[in-house]
Amino acid sequence: METIAAIATPRGAGGVGVIRISGPRAREVLAAVFRPSADIAEFRPWVLHHGVVLDDDGPLDDVLAVYMPGPRTFTGEDVAEIQCHGGVFLVQAVLEAVLRKGARAAGRGEFSRRAYLNGRMDLSQAEAVAELIAAPSREAVRYGLQRLEGELGRRVEDLRVRLDQARVQMCLAVDFPDDEVECLPPEEFDGIVRDVADGIASLLAGCRRAAVMQEGAPVVLAGGVNAGKSSLLNALLGRSRALVTDIPGTTRDFLEECVNVNGLPVRLVDTAGLRESGETVERLGIERSREKVTQADAVLILLDGAALGEEGATATVCPDAAALEALKLAGDLPVLLVWNKIDLCRPACFPPVWAQGRPCVMISARTGEGVDELASRLHDLLLRDAEARPPEDGLAPNARQALALERALEEIKALRGDIRAGRSYDCLSVRLDTALAHLADVTGVDTPDEVLNKVFSSFCIGK
Template identity: 50%
Template sequence: MTHAAHRKDTIAAVATPSGQGGVGIIRLSGAASHAIAKRLFHASSDKFSDFKPYTLHHGQLKDADGNVLDDVLTAYMPGPDSFTGEDVVEFNCHGGQAILASVLEECLNAGARLAQKGEFTLRAFLNGRMDLTQAEAVAEMIHAPTRAAAHMAQIKHSGLLGATIAELRTQLEGLRSQLCIAVDFPEEELECLSPEQLVTQSSQVRARMNELLAAVERTKAWREGALVVLAGMVNAGKSSLMNALLGRDRAIVTDVPGTTRDYIEETLDLDGLRVRLADTAGMRESDDTVELAGMTISRELMEQADLVLFVVDNSATIADENVDACLTLDPGKTIAVMNKVDCIAAEPQPWKIFKRYMFELVKVSAKTGKNLDKLTATMRARLLAGQEQPDPDELVPNARQAAALKQACTELEAMETDATGGVPYDLLGVRLETACSKLDAITGTISSDEVLNAIFDDFCIGK
């Protein structure tokens, strides 16, 4: 997709998720939106002559042959005061896939083009309705895994992050101006920044950038959710524990060892913290190719996990495989779960191996539910590492924005070192210019087609 010139054609797409639902929306944007809507829409009121902006009109959509497509509510939002900055029409249809497909097809027959991924939001950005941080926040709101993540995205969508970045850039531009005065008018008796003053003011801007970067790591679990992996030997009760945590039967549970060959993943809500809970294939000696492949996946997931629940059967003697596994686990991201405490404990008691290797231990019964609340509380505490829910006004850059901030910080730090070492002001100005360009990339003041493609290709069609 090329963004060098703003496209003037009219686009259309389904703006609601795929599948059946009570309501489905077809959205159009572009100069022909009004004309297409007038062509397809037949009002139920005899008094209707044209669309009143920002008002829902009831009627039917009909194809070129007069066949009724659906009974709808239609809204017309003229540009520039619309989401995209262009004329926008939305048909609120019934949510069946066949209905939406037929309405969309008729919009395309009437002269619209099928929208590409994120093209509505892209047009809003290109038309100056939002900066790039706000555009990215649209996708972040849609994909937010937690209420806290949605709120953080809403803060950015309000424009607060863009305004903060613009303010930092203004401060750096002020420093550049003073350096330019010193370079361009060396003979004049003008008051210029000393190297010490330059370093002080630059470090203040860099400190604010580092505050934004610190928020990225601090809020990661809230923004992205967390991966928790159930691991351990076969028949330890991992699948039963998963079902108990989910409150329903999701994993197959039998007395036959090795039932779980692949991994099963489900979502668990830990008091507002979204967790991807993965039940993996149990570890044991095996010649079964499929089972070995499952165990390989288990090990890979354990490496990727934010937290591992290493499950051991309280009623079974500790096996050498468990001892070997303990040696490879990181106690910092592992909770030892002693399952089946409702059964008679084996001798020697398996939990002693965990005590030896300093693992945090929780004893539970997946069958009776004993201590499951303690386990979930321990999981949540470990995943958050003492961090409470983010502040309501927390500004948190996404990965792309954080990368640009890091690059800007690197340039400022290098400039401060150069200034202390007596490097000429014109060379210091180059460092400042580069730092400013990195901030411009965050808000979209300077953005290549490649950057915009990478951002908007992650959007869904219709948004």
């Protein structure tokens, strides 16, 4: 392979910049641009050396350099790194000096791709590298680390090997029907397939929660005009982001902001108050509000406690027309009813009679009272489903891996049906091979180049 190089630290000025070199000429390229401050016969592997990096015009910077021989490196190749001062021009100048001495500029994710191709990690581990870098929360970091350590790949490979062993026994029975070859009984075959299906289902159980942790959950603030949606958005953000006035219909369009809710990344969406309006712009904003409610992971329905009064919670039917519409739009989505403005009026009973067991919380978005409890309730609401909770080891697949596992599970379920229907082993082998191929996609066994290109194109340059 060619020797590649790239800046491994983020763009922009910083205290330190790192240029990474990987490939068969890594040591040669490093020696060509680096002059050590002390006489050394050769680079001591895995030891930082102090010196000066040079280009064709002379010294560039005072640096530290390290040479790391393969295969015990990230890429499995010889690797060298130069740590220079982190000025934008300086880091780029050092990289250009390295490229002029025989290295090629690395593409997106090329270091991780080489690690995968050289057997240093499977595809699920390579993806974990990018996910760990982009992790928006501590829980997302935990999931990324678990996959990076290879536990997900090992679990999937174990399932694949168990299916493959059954396939070998099937092939022997099909290819040598006249020989005394021990045939896999259908009952035993079905038992193996069932156990593999259970293992796949266990891995898929944490997919939803992992997606929330990695990407953030869209949560819509819905309700009538002047219910306090924008005030609550500002209270959760800890700053004034949305315009708040006493004029009904101030919010004309949705406003989206990201916030960390007890360790959970959440995308809060403030929407226009639900009501009938003859004004064109407001009417368009209300239609967008309705659309956003149906696309949310959870809905906070705000009730104007001051308008409903003390007895507003004792009715058998919700007296807030906008809240009723929001409940209908939300359907089966998780909903948290938020009685706002308790600084002006507290309900006579709580939770409201008409809530019918739905989770409720009382707050004052203006004073902040109850907002911490709301954040805690929202966190639990988003993660409350038992099916959304991953195993304690955090082995939750990402979207690509989950799709491959789901396809494998579909084939296995159909395979079990064919086994019970008494299909011949040569027919059963078709579904079995397909399931094996989908499991192999998770870890990248025989993965086509187009899939690899798509995976690694999402990586940053230098990783």
